[in-house]
Amino acid sequence: MRTIKYWLTTIVLAAFFAGCEKETYDDVAFAQAGNGPEQLSAMFEITQDNTGLVTITPNGAGAIAYDVFFGDNTTTPAKVAAGKNTTHKYAEGVYPVKLVGYGVNGKATEATQQLTVSFRAPEALDFTVTVDPANSMKVSVTAKATYETNFKVYFGDVADEMPVTFLEGETVTHTYAAVGNYNVKVVAQSGGAATTELVKAVAIVNPVLLPVTFESATVNYEWINFDGGGVTIIDNPQKGGINTSNKVARMIKSGGQPWGGSVLTLGTPIDFSANKIFRMKVFSPRVGAKVLFKVENISDGGINYEKEVATTKANEWEDLVFDYSGINAANSYHKIVLIFDNGTMGNGSANFTFLFDDIRLTNVLPSSLVTLPISFENPNANYSFTDFGGNITTDDIDPTNASNKVKKTTKPNGAQTWAGVTMGQLAAAIPFTATNTKMSVRVYSPAAGLAVLLKAEEKGNSSKSVETQTVTTVANGWETLEFNFANNTSGTPALNLANNYDMLSIFFDFGNGGSGKVFYWDDVNFVTAAPATLSLPLNFESATLDYAFTNFDGGNVTVVNNPQQGGINTSSKVAKMVKGAGQTWGGSYITLDAPINFATQKIVKMKLYSPRVGAKVLLKVENLTDGGKSFEKEVTTTVANAWEDLTFDFSAINTANTYQKVVLIFDNGTAGDGTANYTFLFDDIRLN
Known part of the structure; x- marks a missing residue:
């Protein structure tokens, strides 16, 4: 302040001397004799935008300059000339703003004024x-x-x-x-x-979306169980192989219905616009377990699509493939339905306990391999097959339906008798079981009566193979040929369920050299056995079927353990007829679940164990409700106390009628006496 005081004095004196050219005055006491500034005050303008910006304008009588101390943490004052102002940003609060005013004589006066800064609510x-x-x-x-x-x-x-x-x-x-x-x-x-x-x-919310991995702690994997199916999410008890994840789902199929399973509703519809291959990891207790994978509309269960495959491994993880290339993507599907061993009642045991994981939608088949059924419709599958023996196989279209893709095989002149085509390696082994041994192929043949052979083998190991053949019955039209590998071609290895049959070859007009014949073929499939019904063949081995014979007039049939295992019949169960006293026509009949199909096969065969040679055996078939519609044949035994295979020629039967009952009468015309001489064993009644 002393500097300001001297500075002001100098200005005043300089002005004074500048106005007097000739006179000299050395006395400046009058300038220092007055008082300092008076009536100091400040005007505050607070900006109403919550920035805390305040404009401070100091005032005072006799003041030519001011020091403004802001009253907050700012230590250096602002210097303001008379008539001017300064700005400063404050936080909300009350502040003692101090003004120091300086007069022309350099004297200073102080005053403090309270500033209140408050912000408006946003x-x-x-x-x-x-x-x-x-x-x-x-x-x-x-x-x-x-x-x-x-x-x-x-x-x-x-x-x-x-x-x-x-x-x-x-x-x-x-x-x-x-x-x-x-x-x-x-x-x-x-x-x-x-x-x-x-x-x-x-x-x-954390909806369930594909892929379903069961790893999220926030997703509610809410499976809705039905009719004996039971799914829970558990720690993975089988870490290893292709699945080392921490969490998996476990399905235990208990008693309820053969179709017992579980359903999971996704948070959004499944997008089939680009991807149509479902894959799911499964840990099965056995080979050949059926796995049905189904998708449904969220409100209309009638809008659905499903595929069923069979496991090929036991007690290890495998990646199952469900080809949805045929799905109608215009529909909406929210639900995933899983049914294990559809058609078989579960019992809650380890044999009906399955693990599954990593349900995902893709367009990638494992290693670009194909899966059954092979329909040639999937643009992402590898349908490149290999000809041998002179065959020529190409992609083509169905001669009866231009929208259906098929294979066309030509057996040209000079082709070998064994010429064929190999379909390549399958993504999974063919799921043969003791009761499921059939495959089918749709074939368009140029003639009836041509042999078609189907061969299954293990990729890279041709010694592990099995083959069987059938004949075409239609010329220039489609038919579905069935190949039962349990009836393997003579001279080839038998079906071995321990082998990994993952490659197929087909031979058209097998045994004949090429002559230019052309075959179209499609829909190579594994034939899943239908639910057991009481029908031909009758082998009495099922533990679930009711072999209910109706006895009449002295005949009496029961199903027993085979007391004469050997020869042509080593089966466990057989039927026993004891003809007691009654009528000479005493016998028994069994009613089948459906009429016998005599359309293509009219020879009936039956294994018989007779106590004597020359015993008469009458086999008769009847309409379900009209016994007058019937056909019968009688033959005599040629072997005593050993099994023989009797043949009944029904070639003259009227196939316009239906026949659902099988009637057996032993020694028709002679009354029985219930002794060993009138006790017969019979088995394997079948069309041939």
């Missing part, structure tokens, strides 16, 4: 909560308001939550640990005490 607060489309547990928050300095957000999922501070224009994110409904609160701060807050609810 207005027009709004914010958005957006769920991350890639992570349904994650949200992002943005906010806006007027008169705010910043925001604080509370996500509402923990006690004593520490809020996150952010500015307008910024985005903050948060990931919830669990699904649920949460109240998100945003507080807009004014920079002072005044605040404004807004609360919005957000629902955090």
Whole structure:
């Protein structure tokens, strides 16, 4: 202040001397004799935008300059000339603003004036909560308001939550640990005490979406069980091989219905626009277990599509493939239905316990291999087959349906008798079992009566093979040929269920040299055995079928353990007829579940164990309700106390009638006496 004082004095004296050219005055006491400035005050203008900006204009009588001390933590004053002002930003609060005014004589006067700075509450607060489309547990928050300095957000999922501070224009994110409904609160701060807050609810759901891996702790994998199926999510008890994940699903099929299973509803419809191959890892207790994979509309179960495959491995993980290339993608499918061993009642044992995991939709078959059934319709499957022996196989279209893709095989002049085509390696081994031994191929043949042979073998090991053949029955038309590998071609190895048959070859007009014949073929498939019904052949081996014979007039049939195992009949069960006293025509009949099909086969054969040579055996078939519609043949035994195979020629039967009953009468015309001489064993009644 001393500097200012001397500076002002110098200015005054300089002005004085500048106005007097000739006179010299050395006395300046009059300038220093007055008082300092008086009536000091300040005018405060506070900007109403919550910035804390204050304009300070000092005033005072006799003051030519001011020092303004802001009263906060600022230590250096602002220097303000008379008539001017200064600005300063304050936080909300009360401040002692000190003014020091300087007069022309350099004297100073002080005064303190109280400044109150208060902020208005923010207005027009709004914010958005957006769920991350890639992570349904994650949200992002943005906010806006007027008169705010910043925001604080509370996500509402923990006690004593520490809020996150952010500015307008910024985005903050948060990931919830669990699904649920949460109240998100945003507080807009004014920079002072005044605040404004807004609360919005957000629902955090984590829908089940493909792929289904069972690994998420926040997803509710809610399987709905039905008719004996039971699915739970468990720790993986079989880590290893192709599946080392921590969590898997377990299906236990218990008593209920043969179709017992479970259904899972996804959060969105399945997108079949690009991918149509389902894959699922399965750990099965046995080879040949059927796995049905079905998708359904969320509200109309009639809108569905399904595929069934069989397991090829026991007690290890395998990746099953379900080819959905034929699905109608115009429909909507939300539900996944799984049924293991459809058609067989479960019992809740280890034999009906399956693990499954990693349900996913793709367009990739394992190693580009094909799966059964082979229909040639999947653009992503590898249908490149290999000809041998002079055959020529090409892609073609169905001669009766231009929209159906098929294979065309030509056996040209000069082709070998054994010329054929190998279909390549399958994605999984053919699921042969003791009761499921058949395959089928749709064939369009140029003539009836041509032999077609189908061969199954293990890729890279031709010694492990089995083959069987049939003949065409239709010329220039489609038919489905069945190949029963249990009836393997003479001279070739028998079907061995321990082998891994994963390659197929087909031979047209087998045994004849090429002559230019052309065959179309399609739909190579494994034939799954139908549910057991009481029909021909009758072998009395089923534990579930009711072999209910109706006895009449002295005949009496029971099913017993085979007391004469050997020769041509080593089966476990047979039927026993004891003809007792009654009528000479005493016998028994059994009613089948459906009429016998005599369309193509009219020879009936039956194995018989007779106590004597020359015993008469009458085999008769009748209409279900009209016994007058019948046909019968009688033959005599040629062997005593040993099994023989009797033949009954029904070639003259009227196939316009239906026949559902099988009647047996032994020694028709002679009354029995119930002794060993009238006791007969019979088995394997079949069409041949």
